Amino acid sequence: MKVLNKYSRETARDFALRVLKENILSLELKPGMAISENELSAELKISRTPVREAIIELAKAYLIEIYPQRGSFISLIDPKMVEEARFLRKITDTAVIETACDEIDEEGIKLLEDNVSLQEYYLSKGMTDKIFELDNQFHKDIYVVAKKDIIYEIHSTLMIHFDRVRNLSVATVKDFKVVGDHRNMLEAIKARDKKTAVELVDKHLSRYQIDEKEIRSKKPEYFKV
Amino acid sequence: MKVLNKYSRETARDFALRVLKENILSLELKPGMAISENELSAELKISRTPVREAIIELAKAYLIEIYPQRGSFISLIDPKMVEEARFLRKITDTAVIETACDEIDEEGIKLLEDNVSLQEYYLSKGMTDKIFELDNQFHKDIYVVAKKDIIYEIHSTLMIHFDRVRNLSVATVKDFKVVGDHRNMLEAIKARDKKTAVELVDKHLSRYQIDEKEIRSKKPEYFKV
DNA sequence: CTTAATATACTTGTATACAAGTATATTACG
């Protein structure tokens, strides 16, 4: 597991949570792999308590499975789980961008504009690795504009199911097209054009389509069913 | 706080969680009220650890606010939070009932039919207190039919924000009309009539409309803003 | 009496010890 640096103000629990999420998303912690509270606490140089609290939270999001007195395991990729996450993201993103069209104001425009401009800048400089983080932030900002930021937070951990499968996909290179999507979304929101905005969300998410069969053939041991 | 009976197989953590949820929903634990891990563990006759773990989970759902070294408090009613929960329930219920229309089969019909029949029976006998639980189960069953039960689970804790405000409302007596709603929803799903089903969800949720002003004037100290 | 300094009694965060149960390795037996 890749151990990140602990921020000085960060609680041990938040630290453990951050490290675990990152490693599950990046598949450094592999689906099906056993993890132990004791091992992790040794590795992170904190006690069992905060590690355990982080594990419990991830178990609530079905990212870890806890079998009492037997062990805890990184959840296998469950196609049903992935589908529920995708479904939830689609309906929520759609409704939220519509609301954003209603709620957008000068402040919101600035928030989104700054982000997209930066994405375009990094794209033009070929610094595509910077775009990933801005991509996530852009989606969060739309929720903020729509005054639905709690929903974003609540769903964020669940979306790891979706995102880690994406990370297994070979064809994640076409990421540069998303910057154009974001620009178009922003313009639609500014124009309060709900119909176009919703179409863009649909188009945008279709880029994240995953070829389950292909991934499954490469890594069958990662899958639940 | 009303302490429930602990099931023999239930872990101490699940027990604490169940008791806390129930008391927050019923407003036995009042918004803004201070709670202490030590007090609760004494009251529930379990140690601090499982109580603490339950509190952390509820804090993640914004039902409890933890201020380190100062104390933990039942969250005040936050209109933004209530609105986000209502928004989420509406869009999710809508999308899920459409999916249920696609996925319904004999087994699903039986599941829903058994529930609604029982509701109708209790209604005819005037045993309206039994209907509350069946109401929740009916909604969950629709998610099950639509193969979206994880989404139901993930959202259930969040919906307490919405439901506890409903419990403060005087006009919750018109509950008997929901049985008719449920019958109509079931028939729409059986007929795979998405348009009608969605209209019914909308109509159904409109019954849960809350008069914030009225509640606020009765209990202003419960509100955040 | 007022005000400031100091205890005191809380709070949650973390570390650790023990309890209860599981799975594997080891040992003893046939």
Add this chain to the structure above:
DNA sequence: CGTAATATACTTGTATACAAGTATATTAAG
């Protein structure tokens, strides 16, 4: 050698002790 009984070394669940910080009560000074 094969099989069953028994240790052994894990696992997570729970209880408890201590650490660090906050808010209030108490005390002392002016």
